[in-house]
Amino acid sequence: MAAMAVVPMIIRFKSLGVAAQDLDALAQLTRNHRRIAAGSDIIRAGQQAKHMSVLIEGLACWYKRLEDGRRRIYTFQHPGDICDLDRFLLPEADDAASVQALIECSVAAIDRSDIDRLVARKPSLALAFWRATALDSCILRERLLNISAPAVQRVANLLCEQLARREAIGLKNPVLALTQIDVADACGLSPVHVNRTIQVLRNLKVLSKSCPIEVVDKRRLADIARFDGRYLSVSRLSNWTIDVAAIQRTW
Amino acid sequence: MAAMAVVPMIIRFKSLGVAAQDLDALAQLTRNHRRIAAGSDIIRAGQQAKHMSVLIEGLACWYKRLEDGRRRIYTFQHPGDICDLDRFLLPEADDAASVQALIECSVAAIDRSDIDRLVARKPSLALAFWRATALDSCILRERLLNISAPAVQRVANLLCEQLARREAIGLKNPVLALTQIDVADACGLSPVHVNRTIQVLRNLKVLSKSCPIEVVDKRRLADIARFDGRYLSVSRLSNWTIDVAAIQRTW
Protein backbone atom coordinates (compact mmCIF):
# COMPACT_ATOMS: atom_id res chain seq x y z
CA MET A 1 0.00 0.00 0.00
CA ALA A 2 1.33 3.42 -0.92
CA ALA A 3 2.30 5.31 2.20
CA MET A 4 1.44 8.69 0.76
CA ALA A 5 -2.15 7.65 0.22
CA VAL A 6 -2.90 8.04 3.90
CA VAL A 7 -1.48 11.55 4.25
CA PRO A 8 -4.77 13.34 3.48
CA MET A 9 -6.53 11.32 6.16
CA ILE A 10 -3.81 12.13 8.68
CA ILE A 11 -4.05 15.83 7.85
CA ARG A 12 -7.78 15.68 8.28
CA PHE A 13 -7.71 14.13 11.72
CA LYS A 14 -4.96 16.42 12.78
CA SER A 15 -7.00 19.42 11.71
CA LEU A 16 -9.89 18.16 13.80
CA GLY A 17 -7.67 18.46 16.82
CA VAL A 18 -6.60 14.88 17.42
CA ALA A 19 -3.52 14.85 19.62
CA ALA A 20 -0.42 13.34 18.05
CA GLN A 21 -0.28 10.34 20.36
CA ASP A 22 -4.01 9.61 19.92
CA LEU A 23 -3.61 9.79 16.19
CA ASP A 24 -1.17 6.92 16.29
CA ALA A 25 -3.75 4.74 17.98
CA LEU A 26 -6.30 5.64 15.34
CA ALA A 27 -3.83 5.11 12.54
CA GLN A 28 -3.15 1.59 13.76
CA LEU A 29 -6.82 0.78 13.36
CA THR A 30 -6.97 2.03 9.80
CA ARG A 31 -4.02 0.07 8.49
CA ASN A 32 -6.15 -2.59 6.93
CA HIS A 33 -8.42 -1.19 4.33
CA ARG A 34 -10.35 -2.62 1.49
CA ARG A 35 -10.82 -1.23 -1.97
CA ILE A 36 -14.29 -0.41 -3.22
CA ALA A 37 -15.02 -0.30 -6.93
CA ALA A 38 -16.40 2.87 -8.48
CA GLY A 39 -20.17 2.83 -8.38
CA SER A 40 -20.68 0.38 -5.56
CA ASP A 41 -21.93 1.21 -2.11
CA ILE A 42 -19.62 1.65 0.85
CA ILE A 43 -22.53 1.97 3.25
CA ARG A 44 -25.80 0.38 2.33
CA ALA A 45 -29.14 1.80 3.49
CA GLY A 46 -30.89 -0.31 6.08
CA GLN A 47 -27.88 -2.31 7.13
CA GLN A 48 -26.71 -2.26 10.70
CA ALA A 49 -23.10 -1.22 10.92
CA LYS A 50 -20.84 -3.39 13.02
CA HIS A 51 -17.97 -1.05 12.32
CA MET A 52 -17.22 2.52 11.44
CA SER A 53 -15.94 3.24 7.95
CA VAL A 54 -13.24 5.80 7.28
CA LEU A 55 -12.59 6.93 3.74
CA ILE A 56 -8.85 6.75 3.12
CA GLU A 57 -8.62 7.48 -0.55
CA GLY A 58 -11.04 8.31 -3.31
CA LEU A 59 -14.32 10.18 -3.54
CA ALA A 60 -17.73 9.11 -2.31
CA CYS A 61 -21.20 10.56 -1.99
CA TRP A 62 -23.59 10.36 0.90
CA TYR A 63 -27.04 9.98 -0.62
CA LYS A 64 -30.55 8.75 -0.23
CA ARG A 65 -32.52 6.89 -2.82
CA LEU A 66 -36.04 8.31 -3.23
CA GLU A 67 -39.11 6.13 -3.76
CA ASP A 68 -39.03 6.78 -7.49
CA GLY A 69 -35.42 5.61 -7.64
CA ARG A 70 -33.85 9.03 -7.97
CA ARG A 71 -30.67 9.63 -6.01
CA ARG A 72 -30.40 12.73 -3.88
CA ILE A 73 -26.86 13.48 -2.75
CA TYR A 74 -26.47 15.16 0.63
CA THR A 75 -22.77 15.82 0.30
CA PHE A 76 -19.57 14.33 -1.01
CA GLN A 77 -16.96 12.62 1.12
CA HIS A 78 -13.23 13.04 0.85
CA PRO A 79 -10.27 11.22 2.40
CA GLY A 80 -10.42 11.43 6.18
CA ASP A 81 -14.20 11.67 6.25
CA ILE A 82 -16.04 9.11 8.30
CA CYS A 83 -18.66 7.60 6.05
CA ASP A 84 -21.20 6.60 8.66
CA LEU A 85 -20.54 8.92 11.56
CA ASP A 86 -24.18 9.85 12.08
CA ARG A 87 -25.34 6.31 11.80
CA PHE A 88 -22.78 5.28 14.34
CA LEU A 89 -24.37 7.63 16.86
CA LEU A 90 -28.00 7.24 15.88
CA PRO A 91 -28.33 3.75 14.48
CA GLU A 92 -32.06 3.89 14.73
CA ALA A 93 -32.65 7.31 13.24
CA ASP A 94 -30.23 7.22 10.41
CA ASP A 95 -30.29 4.06 8.38
CA ALA A 96 -32.03 5.31 5.27
CA ALA A 97 -28.96 6.89 3.74
CA SER A 98 -26.18 5.21 1.80
CA VAL A 99 -22.66 6.07 0.77
CA GLN A 100 -21.48 5.28 -2.72
CA ALA A 101 -17.96 5.26 -4.13
CA LEU A 102 -17.84 7.61 -7.12
CA ILE A 103 -14.38 6.46 -8.09
CA GLU A 104 -12.38 3.57 -6.74
CA CYS A 105 -11.96 4.14 -3.01
CA SER A 106 -10.10 2.59 -0.17
CA VAL A 107 -11.96 2.37 3.08
CA ALA A 108 -10.88 1.30 6.55
CA ALA A 109 -13.34 -0.44 8.83
CA ILE A 110 -12.93 0.08 12.55
CA ASP A 111 -14.81 -2.14 14.95
CA ARG A 112 -17.45 -0.53 17.08
CA SER A 113 -15.84 -1.91 20.18
CA ASP A 114 -12.48 -0.41 19.24
CA ILE A 115 -14.08 2.96 18.71
CA ASP A 116 -15.93 2.78 21.99
CA ARG A 117 -12.71 1.97 23.75
CA LEU A 118 -10.77 4.71 22.00
CA VAL A 119 -13.40 7.35 22.59
CA ALA A 120 -13.56 6.45 26.26
CA ARG A 121 -9.82 6.66 26.75
CA LYS A 122 -8.74 9.41 24.38
CA PRO A 123 -10.65 12.61 24.95
CA SER A 124 -9.09 14.36 21.98
CA LEU A 125 -10.48 11.64 19.73
CA ALA A 126 -13.98 11.91 21.11
CA LEU A 127 -13.87 15.64 20.64
CA ALA A 128 -12.54 15.26 17.13
CA PHE A 129 -15.39 12.94 16.18
CA TRP A 130 -17.84 15.38 17.67
CA ARG A 131 -16.24 18.18 15.69
CA ALA A 132 -16.43 16.10 12.56
CA THR A 133 -20.15 15.72 13.15
CA ALA A 134 -20.50 19.47 13.63
CA LEU A 135 -18.50 20.14 10.50
CA ASP A 136 -20.78 17.87 8.49
CA SER A 137 -23.61 19.91 9.86
CA CYS A 138 -21.94 23.14 8.69
CA ILE A 139 -21.54 21.70 5.24
CA LEU A 140 -25.16 20.61 5.12
CA ARG A 141 -26.30 24.06 6.17
CA GLU A 142 -24.27 25.64 3.42
CA ARG A 143 -25.80 23.27 0.89
CA LEU A 144 -29.22 24.12 2.22
CA LEU A 145 -28.59 27.82 1.75
CA ASN A 146 -27.15 27.31 -1.65
CA ILE A 147 -29.82 25.08 -3.05
CA SER A 148 -32.25 27.93 -3.44
CA ALA A 149 -29.82 30.09 -5.39
CA PRO A 150 -29.84 30.26 -9.23
CA ALA A 151 -28.28 27.30 -11.01
CA VAL A 152 -24.95 28.89 -11.90
CA GLN A 153 -24.27 29.93 -8.34
CA ARG A 154 -25.47 26.57 -7.10
CA VAL A 155 -23.06 24.60 -9.22
CA ALA A 156 -20.21 27.04 -8.64
CA ASN A 157 -20.70 26.84 -4.90
CA LEU A 158 -20.67 23.07 -4.92
CA LEU A 159 -17.45 23.00 -6.89
CA CYS A 160 -15.84 25.58 -4.60
CA GLU A 161 -16.72 23.49 -1.59
CA GLN A 162 -15.13 20.39 -3.08
CA LEU A 163 -11.99 22.26 -4.04
CA ALA A 164 -11.69 23.79 -0.59
CA ARG A 165 -12.18 20.47 1.13
CA ARG A 166 -9.57 18.86 -1.07
CA GLU A 167 -7.10 21.62 -0.44
CA ALA A 168 -7.68 21.34 3.28
CA ILE A 169 -6.27 17.83 3.11
CA GLY A 170 -3.44 18.69 0.79
CA LEU A 171 -4.96 17.72 -2.56
CA LYS A 172 -4.22 20.53 -4.96
CA ASN A 173 -5.37 19.02 -8.24
CA PRO A 174 -8.24 21.16 -9.60
CA VAL A 175 -9.81 18.24 -11.47
CA LEU A 176 -12.91 16.88 -9.75
CA ALA A 177 -13.98 13.33 -10.41
CA LEU A 178 -17.65 14.25 -10.66
CA THR A 179 -19.97 13.48 -13.51
CA GLN A 180 -22.57 16.04 -14.43
CA ILE A 181 -25.13 13.63 -13.05
CA ASP A 182 -23.40 13.65 -9.68
CA VAL A 183 -23.51 17.42 -9.68
CA ALA A 184 -27.16 17.38 -10.66
CA ASP A 185 -28.11 15.01 -7.85
CA ALA A 186 -26.21 17.14 -5.35
CA CYS A 187 -27.57 20.47 -6.55
CA GLY A 188 -31.16 19.43 -7.04
CA LEU A 189 -31.01 20.22 -10.74
CA SER A 190 -31.71 18.09 -13.78
CA PRO A 191 -28.66 16.70 -15.57
CA VAL A 192 -29.70 18.62 -18.66
CA HIS A 193 -29.66 21.89 -16.83
CA VAL A 194 -26.36 21.13 -15.16
CA ASN A 195 -24.91 20.57 -18.58
CA ARG A 196 -26.07 23.99 -19.72
CA THR A 197 -24.86 25.57 -16.52
CA ILE A 198 -21.43 24.06 -16.91
CA GLN A 199 -21.28 25.41 -20.42
CA VAL A 200 -21.96 28.86 -19.03
CA LEU A 201 -19.06 28.44 -16.62
CA ARG A 202 -16.86 27.24 -19.46
CA ASN A 203 -17.69 30.25 -21.55
CA LEU A 204 -16.76 32.42 -18.58
CA LYS A 205 -13.35 30.70 -18.65
CA VAL A 206 -13.92 29.30 -15.18
CA LEU A 207 -14.00 25.65 -16.16
CA SER A 208 -11.96 23.98 -18.85
CA LYS A 209 -13.60 22.33 -21.83
CA SER A 210 -12.25 18.96 -20.77
CA CYS A 211 -14.63 16.30 -19.69
CA PRO A 212 -13.85 15.55 -16.07
CA ILE A 213 -14.71 18.87 -14.47
CA GLU A 214 -11.59 21.01 -14.14
CA VAL A 215 -11.51 24.39 -12.47
CA VAL A 216 -9.15 26.83 -14.17
CA ASP A 217 -10.14 30.09 -12.46
CA LYS A 218 -10.74 29.45 -8.79
CA ARG A 219 -10.95 33.11 -7.89
CA ARG A 220 -13.71 33.83 -10.34
CA LEU A 221 -15.51 30.63 -9.43
CA ALA A 222 -15.61 31.67 -5.79
CA ASP A 223 -16.88 35.04 -6.87
CA ILE A 224 -19.75 33.56 -8.86
CA ALA A 225 -20.50 31.14 -6.05
CA ARG A 226 -20.36 33.84 -3.36
CA PHE A 227 -18.26 31.26 -1.64
CA ASP A 228 -16.84 32.01 1.78
CA GLY A 229 -14.88 28.99 2.90
CA ARG A 230 -14.70 29.99 6.55
CA TYR A 231 -17.39 27.51 7.45
CA LEU A 232 -14.94 24.76 6.61
CA SER A 233 -12.04 26.04 8.61
CA VAL A 234 -11.08 24.25 11.77
CA SER A 235 -7.46 25.04 11.16
CA ARG A 236 -6.83 26.75 14.45
CA LEU A 237 -7.87 23.74 16.45
CA SER A 238 -4.49 22.07 16.43
CA ASN A 239 -1.03 23.49 16.19
CA TRP A 240 1.18 20.51 15.76
CA THR A 241 2.56 19.83 12.34
CA ILE A 242 2.68 16.76 10.18
CA ASP A 243 5.87 14.93 9.57
CA VAL A 244 5.18 13.44 6.18
CA ALA A 245 8.53 11.69 6.11
CA ALA A 246 7.69 9.96 9.36
CA ILE A 247 4.40 8.74 7.93
CA GLN A 248 6.25 7.31 4.97
CA ARG A 249 8.61 5.49 7.25
CA THR A 250 5.83 4.14 9.42
CA TRP A 251 3.47 2.89 6.75
CA MET B 1 -41.20 30.46 37.31
CA ALA B 2 -43.67 27.78 36.30
CA ALA B 3 -42.22 24.39 37.08
CA MET B 4 -43.98 22.71 34.18
CA ALA B 5 -42.25 24.94 31.69
CA VAL B 6 -39.05 22.96 32.03
CA VAL B 7 -40.60 19.55 31.45
CA PRO B 8 -40.11 19.56 27.67
CA MET B 9 -36.44 20.33 28.10
CA ILE B 10 -36.06 17.53 30.62
CA ILE B 11 -37.78 15.10 28.27
CA ARG B 12 -35.47 16.16 25.49
CA PHE B 13 -32.28 15.58 27.39
CA LYS B 14 -33.57 12.35 28.73
CA SER B 15 -34.34 11.17 25.22
CA LEU B 16 -30.79 12.00 24.19
CA GLY B 17 -29.60 9.50 26.74
CA VAL B 18 -28.52 11.68 29.62
CA ALA B 19 -28.31 9.60 32.77
CA ALA B 20 -30.64 10.62 35.58
CA GLN B 21 -27.90 11.77 37.91
CA ASP B 22 -26.13 13.76 35.20
CA LEU B 23 -29.37 15.42 34.29
CA ASP B 24 -29.60 16.87 37.75
CA ALA B 25 -26.26 18.57 37.33
CA LEU B 26 -27.37 20.00 34.03
CA ALA B 27 -30.69 21.11 35.44
CA GLN B 28 -28.92 23.06 38.16
CA LEU B 29 -27.13 25.07 35.52
CA THR B 30 -30.30 25.96 33.68
CA ARG B 31 -32.21 27.28 36.65
CA ASN B 32 -31.50 30.87 35.82
CA HIS B 33 -32.88 31.82 32.51
CA ARG B 34 -33.74 35.05 30.82
CA ARG B 35 -36.70 35.87 28.68
CA ILE B 36 -36.21 36.96 25.10
CA ALA B 37 -38.85 39.02 23.33
CA ALA B 38 -40.40 37.76 20.11
CA GLY B 39 -38.40 38.95 17.14
CA SER B 40 -35.10 39.58 18.86
CA ASP B 41 -31.97 37.52 18.48
CA ILE B 42 -30.93 34.90 20.99
CA ILE B 43 -27.62 34.34 19.23
CA ARG B 44 -26.20 37.11 17.14
CA ALA B 45 -24.02 36.45 14.11
CA GLY B 46 -20.38 37.33 14.56
CA GLN B 47 -20.42 37.39 18.33
CA GLN B 48 -18.22 35.12 20.31
CA ALA B 49 -20.19 33.05 22.75
CA LYS B 50 -18.94 32.97 26.31
CA HIS B 51 -21.70 30.56 27.18
CA MET B 52 -23.93 27.96 25.68
CA SER B 53 -27.63 28.79 25.28
CA VAL B 54 -30.35 26.26 25.91
CA LEU B 55 -33.88 26.98 24.78
CA ILE B 56 -36.22 26.26 27.68
CA GLU B 57 -39.49 27.51 26.37
CA GLY B 58 -40.75 29.08 23.18
CA LEU B 59 -39.84 28.73 19.52
CA ALA B 60 -36.79 30.04 17.71
CA CYS B 61 -35.23 29.82 14.27
CA TRP B 62 -31.64 29.23 13.33
CA TYR B 63 -30.99 31.39 10.31
CA LYS B 64 -28.51 33.28 8.24
CA ARG B 65 -28.99 36.74 6.84
CA LEU B 66 -28.00 36.92 3.16
CA GLU B 67 -26.17 39.90 1.68
CA ASP B 68 -29.39 41.29 0.28
CA GLY B 69 -30.98 41.16 3.71
CA ARG B 70 -33.13 38.11 3.12
CA ARG B 71 -33.36 35.60 5.93
CA ARG B 72 -32.77 31.94 5.20
CA ILE B 73 -33.91 29.64 8.00
CA TYR B 74 -31.94 26.43 8.48
CA THR B 75 -34.29 24.93 11.00
CA PHE B 76 -36.50 25.77 13.93
CA GLN B 77 -35.56 25.21 17.55
CA HIS B 78 -37.83 23.83 20.24
CA PRO B 79 -37.51 23.54 24.02
CA GLY B 80 -34.47 21.48 24.95
CA ASP B 81 -32.58 22.42 21.80
CA ILE B 82 -29.17 23.99 22.27
CA CYS B 83 -29.16 27.18 20.27
CA ASP B 84 -25.47 27.42 19.53
CA LEU B 85 -24.21 23.87 19.75
CA ASP B 86 -22.23 23.99 16.52
CA ARG B 87 -20.74 27.34 17.35
CA PHE B 88 -19.68 26.02 20.69
CA LEU B 89 -17.61 23.36 18.97
CA LEU B 90 -16.42 25.33 15.96
CA PRO B 91 -16.25 28.94 17.10
CA GLU B 92 -14.22 29.90 14.10
CA ALA B 93 -16.19 28.15 11.41
CA ASP B 94 -19.64 28.91 12.54
CA ASP B 95 -20.26 32.49 13.50
CA ALA B 96 -22.26 33.65 10.50
CA ALA B 97 -25.55 32.21 11.68
CA SER B 98 -27.97 33.67 14.20
CA VAL B 99 -30.86 32.39 16.26
CA GLN B 100 -34.00 34.46 16.56
CA ALA B 101 -36.91 34.09 18.95
CA LEU B 102 -40.11 33.74 16.94
CA ILE B 103 -42.29 34.06 20.00
CA GLU B 104 -41.27 35.02 23.50
CA CYS B 105 -38.69 32.51 24.68
CA SER B 106 -36.88 31.68 27.84
CA VAL B 107 -33.25 30.74 27.44
CA ALA B 108 -30.70 29.45 29.91
CA ALA B 109 -27.06 30.43 29.54
CA ILE B 110 -24.46 27.96 30.73
CA ASP B 111 -20.87 29.07 31.08
CA ARG B 112 -18.35 27.52 28.77
CA SER B 113 -16.25 26.49 31.70
CA ASP B 114 -19.19 24.74 33.35
CA ILE B 115 -19.88 22.85 30.16
CA ASP B 116 -16.26 21.86 29.76
CA ARG B 117 -16.23 20.57 33.30
CA LEU B 118 -19.51 18.70 32.90
CA VAL B 119 -18.53 17.13 29.60
CA ALA B 120 -15.23 15.98 31.03
CA ARG B 121 -16.80 14.37 34.08
CA LYS B 122 -20.12 13.11 32.81
CA PRO B 123 -19.72 10.86 29.79
CA SER B 124 -23.45 10.53 29.28
CA LEU B 125 -23.68 14.28 28.86
CA ALA B 126 -20.88 14.48 26.35
CA LEU B 127 -22.48 11.71 24.37
CA ALA B 128 -25.86 13.42 24.56
CA PHE B 129 -24.44 16.65 23.17
CA TRP B 130 -22.76 14.73 20.43
CA ARG B 131 -26.04 12.99 19.67
CA ALA B 132 -27.81 16.33 19.63
CA THR B 133 -25.32 17.50 17.02
CA ALA B 134 -25.94 14.41 14.95
CA LEU B 135 -29.67 14.86 15.26
CA ASP B 136 -29.41 18.42 14.00
CA SER B 137 -27.53 16.97 11.10
CA CYS B 138 -30.34 14.49 10.41
CA ILE B 139 -32.85 17.30 10.44
CA LEU B 140 -30.76 19.38 8.06
CA ARG B 141 -30.44 16.46 5.69
CA GLU B 142 -34.17 15.97 5.67
CA ARG B 143 -34.67 19.67 4.91
CA LEU B 144 -32.13 19.36 2.13
CA LEU B 145 -34.01 16.48 0.60
CA ASN B 146 -37.30 18.17 0.97
CA ILE B 147 -36.37 21.52 -0.45
CA SER B 148 -36.34 20.21 -3.98
CA ALA B 149 -39.83 18.75 -3.73
CA PRO B 150 -42.94 20.59 -4.98
CA ALA B 151 -44.21 23.36 -2.76
CA VAL B 152 -47.13 21.53 -1.17
CA GLN B 153 -44.95 18.64 -0.08
CA ARG B 154 -42.28 21.04 1.07
CA VAL B 155 -44.57 22.96 3.36
CA ALA B 156 -46.32 19.83 4.57
CA ASN B 157 -43.03 18.21 5.41
CA LEU B 158 -41.84 21.19 7.38
CA LEU B 159 -45.05 21.25 9.39
CA CYS B 160 -44.84 17.52 10.03
CA GLU B 161 -41.33 17.89 11.33
CA GLN B 162 -42.33 20.62 13.75
CA LEU B 163 -45.30 18.64 15.00
CA ALA B 164 -43.17 15.55 15.49
CA ARG B 165 -40.48 17.45 17.33
CA ARG B 166 -43.06 19.06 19.58
CA GLU B 167 -44.70 15.75 20.32
CA ALA B 168 -41.33 14.23 21.14
CA ILE B 169 -41.07 16.66 24.03
CA GLY B 170 -44.64 16.31 25.15
CA LEU B 171 -46.24 19.29 23.42
CA LYS B 172 -49.42 18.05 21.85
CA ASN B 173 -50.96 21.32 20.71
CA PRO B 174 -51.30 21.23 16.90
CA VAL B 175 -51.05 25.01 16.58
CA LEU B 176 -47.67 26.17 15.31
CA ALA B 177 -46.52 29.68 16.08
CA LEU B 178 -45.15 30.22 12.59
CA THR B 179 -46.00 33.04 10.24
CA GLN B 180 -46.25 32.29 6.56
CA ILE B 181 -43.07 34.31 6.16
CA ASP B 182 -41.26 32.01 8.57
CA VAL B 183 -42.42 29.04 6.56
CA ALA B 184 -41.33 30.74 3.35
CA ASP B 185 -37.84 31.46 4.65
CA ALA B 186 -37.48 27.89 5.85
CA CYS B 187 -38.80 26.26 2.69
CA GLY B 188 -37.03 28.46 0.19
CA LEU B 189 -40.34 29.70 -1.22
CA SER B 190 -41.74 33.18 -1.62
CA PRO B 191 -44.29 34.27 0.98
CA VAL B 192 -46.85 34.66 -1.77
CA HIS B 193 -46.43 31.10 -2.85
CA VAL B 194 -46.52 29.81 0.70
CA ASN B 195 -49.80 31.58 1.11
CA ARG B 196 -51.25 29.82 -1.90
CA THR B 197 -49.81 26.52 -0.79
CA ILE B 198 -51.38 26.86 2.63
CA GLN B 199 -54.69 27.56 0.99
CA VAL B 200 -54.35 24.32 -0.90
CA LEU B 201 -53.75 22.49 2.37
CA ARG B 202 -56.74 24.23 3.89
CA ASN B 203 -58.96 23.17 1.05
CA LEU B 204 -57.74 19.64 1.57
CA LYS B 205 -59.00 19.97 5.18
CA VAL B 206 -55.48 19.45 6.46
CA LEU B 207 -55.04 22.88 7.99
CA SER B 208 -57.70 24.97 9.68
CA LYS B 209 -58.72 28.34 8.31
CA SER B 210 -57.47 30.05 11.45
CA CYS B 211 -54.56 32.36 11.21
CA PRO B 212 -51.82 30.82 13.34
CA ILE B 213 -51.17 27.63 11.42
CA GLU B 214 -53.17 24.78 12.91
CA VAL B 215 -52.96 21.19 11.74
CA VAL B 216 -56.29 19.40 11.86
CA ASP B 217 -55.47 16.23 9.91
CA LYS B 218 -52.04 15.02 10.86
CA ARG B 219 -52.40 11.71 9.08
CA ARG B 220 -53.19 13.27 5.77
CA LEU B 221 -50.51 15.91 6.24
CA ALA B 222 -47.87 13.23 6.74
CA ASP B 223 -49.18 11.52 3.65
CA ILE B 224 -48.84 14.61 1.50
CA ALA B 225 -45.44 15.30 3.00
CA ARG B 226 -44.22 11.72 2.54
CA PHE B 227 -43.09 12.21 6.06
CA ASP B 228 -41.30 9.41 7.84
CA GLY B 229 -40.41 10.61 11.30
CA ARG B 230 -37.94 7.87 12.03
CA TYR B 231 -35.04 10.21 11.41
CA LEU B 232 -36.07 12.07 14.56
CA SER B 233 -36.37 9.08 16.82
CA VAL B 234 -33.76 8.56 19.46
CA SER B 235 -36.35 7.10 21.76
CA ARG B 236 -34.55 3.86 22.41
CA LEU B 237 -31.48 5.57 23.78
CA SER B 238 -32.72 5.85 27.31
CA ASN B 239 -35.09 3.73 29.28
CA TRP B 240 -35.66 5.65 32.45
CA THR B 241 -38.90 7.50 32.87
CA ILE B 242 -39.72 11.00 33.89
CA ASP B 243 -41.21 11.79 37.24
CA VAL B 244 -43.07 14.97 36.43
CA ALA B 245 -44.26 15.34 40.01
CA ALA B 246 -40.67 15.28 41.21
CA ILE B 247 -39.76 18.01 38.76
CA GLN B 248 -42.58 20.13 40.09
CA ARG B 249 -41.38 19.64 43.63
CA THR B 250 -37.79 20.45 42.74
CA TRP B 251 -38.29 23.58 40.68
Place this chain on the structure above:
DNA sequence: CGTGCTGTTGAGGACGATCAATGACGGTGG
Protein backbone atom coordinates in the same frame (compact mmCIF):
# COMPACT_ATOMS: atom_id res chain seq x y z
C1' DC C 1 -55.32 57.65 13.42
C1' DG C 2 -51.30 56.73 10.98
C1' DT C 3 -47.72 52.99 10.63
C1' DG C 4 -46.00 48.52 10.02
C1' DC C 5 -46.54 43.68 9.66
C1' DT C 6 -49.06 39.77 8.03
C1' DG C 7 -52.17 37.67 4.99
C1' DT C 8 -54.53 37.70 0.48
C1' DT C 9 -55.37 38.13 -4.58
C1' DG C 10 -54.19 39.02 -9.59
C1' DA C 11 -51.13 39.15 -13.74
C1' DG C 12 -46.91 38.52 -16.23
C1' DG C 13 -42.59 36.44 -16.80
C1' DA C 14 -38.33 33.66 -15.83
C1' DC C 15 -36.00 29.68 -14.60
C1' DG C 16 -35.52 25.15 -14.80
C1' DA C 17 -37.98 20.43 -15.68
C1' DT C 18 -39.27 17.17 -18.98
C1' DC C 19 -39.25 14.75 -23.27
C1' DA C 20 -36.72 13.39 -27.18
C1' DA C 21 -32.84 12.53 -30.03
C1' DT C 22 -27.91 12.32 -31.07
C1' DG C 23 -22.88 11.71 -30.56
C1' DA C 24 -18.76 10.03 -28.14
C1' DC C 25 -16.64 6.61 -25.57
C1' DG C 26 -15.41 2.31 -23.33
C1' DG C 27 -16.45 -2.43 -22.36
C1' DT C 28 -18.30 -6.92 -23.71
C1' DG C 29 -19.25 -10.73 -26.39
C1' DG C 30 -19.91 -12.79 -30.86
Place this chain on the structure above:
DNA sequence: CCACCGTCATTGATCGTCCTCAACAGCACG
Protein backbone atom coordinates in the same frame (compact mmCIF):
# COMPACT_ATOMS: atom_id res chain seq x y z
C1' DC D 1 -12.29 -7.29 -35.40
C1' DC D 2 -16.61 -5.49 -35.18
C1' DA D 3 -21.40 -5.13 -33.51
C1' DC D 4 -23.77 -4.10 -29.52
C1' DC D 5 -24.63 -1.98 -25.24
C1' DG D 6 -24.69 1.30 -21.38
C1' DT D 7 -23.23 5.56 -19.59
C1' DC D 8 -22.30 10.27 -20.07
C1' DA D 9 -22.43 14.64 -22.55
C1' DT D 10 -24.95 17.52 -25.59
C1' DT D 11 -28.74 20.05 -28.05
C1' DG D 12 -33.60 21.56 -29.13
C1' DA D 13 -38.42 22.42 -27.94
C1' DT D 14 -42.21 22.72 -24.86
C1' DC D 15 -44.31 23.27 -20.52
C1' DG D 16 -45.09 24.06 -15.60
C1' DT D 17 -43.87 25.78 -11.17
C1' DC D 18 -42.84 29.41 -8.74
C1' DC D 19 -41.01 34.36 -8.57
C1' DT D 20 -41.83 39.18 -8.93
C1' DC D 21 -44.44 43.18 -8.85
C1' DA D 22 -48.46 45.45 -7.34
C1' DA D 23 -52.38 46.44 -4.69
C1' DC D 24 -55.34 45.93 -0.74
C1' DA D 25 -57.52 44.25 3.73
C1' DG D 26 -57.12 43.14 8.59
C1' DC D 27 -54.90 43.86 12.76
C1' DA D 28 -51.90 45.36 16.57
C1' DC D 29 -49.12 49.06 17.93
C1' DG D 30 -47.83 53.42 19.50
